[in-house]
Amino acid sequence: MAVTLKDVAARAGVSVKTASNVVNGYSFVAADNRRRVQEAIEQLGYVPNIGARNLRRGRTGFLTLAVPELTNPYFAELCGLVMTAAARHDWTVLIEQTAGARERELAVINAAHRSLVDGVILSPIGMHPADLATDSAPNSPLVLLGERALGARVNHVAIDNVKAAEVATEHLIGLGRRRIAAIGDQPGQNGTAMLRLAGYRGALRAAGLPDDPALTVPTPTYSRAEGAGAMRRLLDAPNPPDAVFCFNDLLAIGAISAARDRGLRVPADLAVVGFDGIEEGNYSAPRLTTIAPDKLAIAEAAIDLVKRQLDHDGQQPQDVTVPFTLEIHESTHR
Numbered sequence: 446m447a448v449t450l451k452d453v454a455a456r457a458g459v460s461v462k463t464a465s466n467v468v469n470g471y472s473f474v475a476a477d478n479r480r481r482v483q484e485a486i487e488q489l490g491y492v493p494n495i496g497a498r499n500l501r502r503g504r505t506g507f508l509t510l511a512v513p514e515l516t517n518p519y520f521a522e523l524c525g526l527v528m529t530a531a532a533r534h535d536w537t538v539l540i541e542q543t544a545g546a547r548e549r550e551l552a553v554i555n556a557a558h559r560s561l562v563d564g565v566i567l568s569p570i571g572m573h574p575a576d577l578a579t580d581s582a583p584n585s586p587l588v589l590l591g592e593r594a595l596g597a598r599v600n601h602v603a604i605d606n607v608k609a610a611e612v613a614t615e616h617l618i619g620l621g622r623r624r625i626a627a628i629g630d631q632p633g634q635n636g637t638a639m640l641r642l643a644g645y646r647g648a649l650r651a652a653g654l655p656d657d658p659a660l661t662v663p664t665p666t667y668s669r670a671e672g673a674g675a676m677r678r679l680l681d682a683p684n685p686p687d688a689v690f691c692f693n694d695l696l697a698i699g700a701i702s703a704a705r706d707r708g709l710r711v712p713a714d715l716a717v718v719g720f721d722g723i724e725e726g727n728y729s730a731p732r733l734t735t736i737a738p739d740k741l742a743i744a745e746a747a748i749d750l751v752k753r754q755l756d757h758d759g760q761q762p763q764d765v766t767v768p769f770t771l772e773i774h775e776s777t778h779r
Contacts, residue, residue: 545570610644622688629692672699731775
């Protein structure tokens with residue numbers, strides 16, 4: 446027969462309540478009692494019934510993490526970190542790919558309203574500010590990643606995209622570059638691209654450099670192919686850039702490839718900065734200078750916000766800003 450919590454309590458010589466407090470990770474158990482319960486768990490091979498525990502707590506044991514695309518290494522890396530953070534609280538993470546489509550992002554949120562999951566962590570692209578104006582499901586926390594432009598009163602975890610873009614552009618200015626292009630604008634979207642464009646333009650203004658519209662190249666997606674295509678268009682212009690800030694690392698890797706195909710030396714002829722700090726950038730040629738968000742901090746903060754809202758009904762939404770670093774490598778420095 447399966448070992449029960451009552452068996453553990455009897456072996457440890459404590460009450461069932463004390464044994465339960467240890468199993469559930471409560472901190473107010475006396476050290477000696479905690480030690481005896483943990484020894485009893487190991488001796489008896491007790492395995493908590495997570496399903497029964499969740500049922501008693503009125504929870505499903507599942508979270509949804511919805512990202513635009515799993516083929517993007519940034520989101521793939523982030524998914525792994527969120528799953529690891531969630532596992533510490535006995536949550537299983539269900540991964541959804543939205544392709545940035547508004548209807549799919551809303552469907553993920555509606556699933557939480559139907560109590561199919563305990564909460565949703567969403568990286569939005571297609572949603573409108575009005576879509577979140579009335580989102581207040583008490584037992585279905587919603588955490589948005591990387592997005593504050595929606596302006597809704599929900600939990601947010603993000604870096605300061607404007608400041609990060611400023612830092613990237615200032616780095617290129619500090620190298621003496623004066624025709625600095627930007628690849629990755631997405632006109633009409635109240636999203637990350639808008640914030641990064643604002644930071645890029647702010648750095649140019651602060652340095653007294655003109656904001657030449659010909660140097661800003663929009664891309665419908667953030668892929669290597671789009672980065673290469675945007676770079677070719679810039680190089681075909683009468684007055685091509687001497688540096689480029691790309692709104693993600695995949696765009697930057699594509700841009701480097703296109704530049705080298707045209708015979709340019711990176712960074713001697715063209716300095717390139719990316720954004721996201723993906724592992725692939727460490728193996729590009731040359732190694733990519735990039736803005737690297739603290740992805741581990743993003744994952745842990747998102748899980749913490751879900752747990753806090755479930756544990757403390759009525760808690761006000763919070764904005765959490767996590768740090769980033771500029772990792773300087775060979776694409777800007779020889």
